Amino acid sequence: MTTPGWQTISTTFMKNDEPYGGGDCRIQGNEVISLKLADPVITFKPVEQRKNPEYAEPTEAWMSNVYEVLNRQTISFFRGTVDGGLKRHFQQPGQDAAWWYSKDWGAQYISTSWMDYKIPQPKNGLSPEITRLWTSRDGGNNWSQLKWPEEQNIGQLLFLDPGRGYAVGWGPRVWRTADGGRSWKEIRVPELARDREQPRQRFGGVDLGADGVLRVAYYVDQMGEVRQSSVVDRLRWDSEAFEREVVLPGQAVVTIQSEQRSPGVYSIYALSRLGLPRDWNDRTDNGHRTGAISQWGNYAKPEVRQLHTFDARFTLDGLSVGQRGILLVYATDATGEGAPRDFTLASKDYGKSWIETDDGITQGVYFDPATNTQYGLYAYTLKKRMW
Template sequence: MTTPAWENVSDAFMRNDKPYGGGAFRIRDSEVMTLKVTGPDTPFKPASEWKNPEIAEHTEPWMNNSGERLSRSTASFIRGTLDSGMTRYFQQQAQDGAWWYSKDWAAQYISTGWMDFTRQEPVNGLAPQITRLWRSIDGGRTWTQLKWPEDRNISYLKFLDPQRGYAIGWGPNVWRTADGGQTWQAIALPPMATDYRKPRKQFDAVDLGPDGLLRVAYYVGMLGEVRLSSVVYRLPWDKAQFEPDVVLPDQVVVRLGSTEEPPGHTYSIYALSRLGPQQTDGDQNDNGKRTGAISMWPGHRNPAVRQLQTFDERYSLTDMDVGKRGVLLVYAGDSSRRGAPHQITLYSQDYGKSWKDIDDGMTQGGWFDSLTNTQYALYAYTLRKRQF
């Protein structure tokens, strides 16, 4: 198994868009689009204007207030090409954003979540979040705000096509639309998915398979005969209730992913997990280390789960991508390494049978194109890619 090599795509990627950052970028040939959530630009005065020559001063007083800076964060949709530059077509106040786009890039949905950090924190610590939802059908150039209750958070947008999809948010809660977001139906949740003590609880992982099956994963202490395990439930598009899929004993799921297969073909689901029971905040017996694992099962009914690989506990698993023809990427930090954190990419090109790791240094963002097995990484203004 040879190590794929990086090649430079651009040395000035998003250089002219301030504040700096690539956002959740996507690339198709020379075309680029991104959903970028950033704080406001906070420039400093010239050194000659500082009252104290050793203390830099912002140009405006509000820039010294962290609540003001957080409240002025924005979510932007930006589109263009690597050669001709980028244009911002959408911008709203937000500290969080979720999005979905069609394969031809003609349709996009964006949800934004904004909190006012200039106000005093509520007694329960749960500052109100204002959620809004938008849709574009012309490639992101013009946007229509959809009707959406502002107190319903959206963490994920998962769509089969521009008309049919799901919004998933705190609670957790699941809503379904079949008319392009004009109306939404609340879906009954699987057992033990909620906790009255945690009104902003989320699923540990969510995935929408190529056949339209929505899968959600969450940890349960006890559910019938299941103990201290992650459970995965699935929801067919034409059904109103979730049904059991698999149980992953003694592990906490970090990420779900599925292979992209043609209609009628069996596809695979992969789960990235941390082994052991779920740790609670303040647990004195928790040393922060977890042995990570990746498991797989086929997308049909009553599947058997195979654990493909366990990873050294020095790797803190953060994410996973599933590609074509047996390519799997797992992202992690290395707790044994001193100094600035580096991204470690663990990869398999044979369906998880064998693995190698690469130290990719300090990246400022990335994306994996699962249709072409191409990985992109951003180093300052330099955009690189490599093929698996």
């Protein structure tokens, strides 16, 4: 098994948008959409206007204040072409965002989250956050705000089509809409997925299958005979309650992904870190764990198979599931000298065998599961390779 070579498709990708960054981009042929989180533009005084010519001095005082900079971060949506440039069609204040887009890019949803970093932090450490929800039905040209309780965070947006989908946020909490986001119904999550001492807890992984089944993964210390395991529960579109699907003993799930097939039999994959989750109260625990990938089917009472355990030097960051047995795992190796290196760990046979590719230091990665095409961004240079 060999690694396909990178092909350069642009050396000026989003070069004219300041501050520079490609954002979370999606590509179809020459067409591009991108959701970008950006700091405000910082400028500096000419040398003759500085108090000390040897040190750079920002043009305005707020540019030296990290809290002011955080408060001025923005979320932007761009659309355009690889060779012709991208145009901004949406911009809102925010330090975090989630989005969903239809296959034809005709409909989009974006949630923006903004926190005031200048106010004193509350005793519980949970500064208030304002979340807003937006939608476009004309390819991102025009946007409207949907009703949403601003105090409820949205970390993920997952939809079957422009009318039916889910919002998942802190708690963790799950909401469902069947009318394009005009109204939402909260779905009760599994009790053991929540921790009263951590009101902003998230699921370990979330996935929406092509058949409308929502899956959530969470870690439990003890649940009857189940101890120190990750649990994956599923919610059918026509159901109001989650049900147990599988248990992964001795693992903390990082992410779950399903094959994006038409409704029918398909596989679900879980990327996990072996052992206990990181203990943030233990200063000696750096969070590094050996990673593994597991698989099971979407039928009743599936059997979980652990397909592969990865080299201990890798920290697993993400997973993509493609067509015809393609699996890509994104990992970081920080064991060598210098900056951490980005790796793609790839399988072409449903996880039976793997190769590792050192991709250097990338500034963004996107995988198109419909075409098995991987994109990588290096400064202004956009590359692709087909698996």
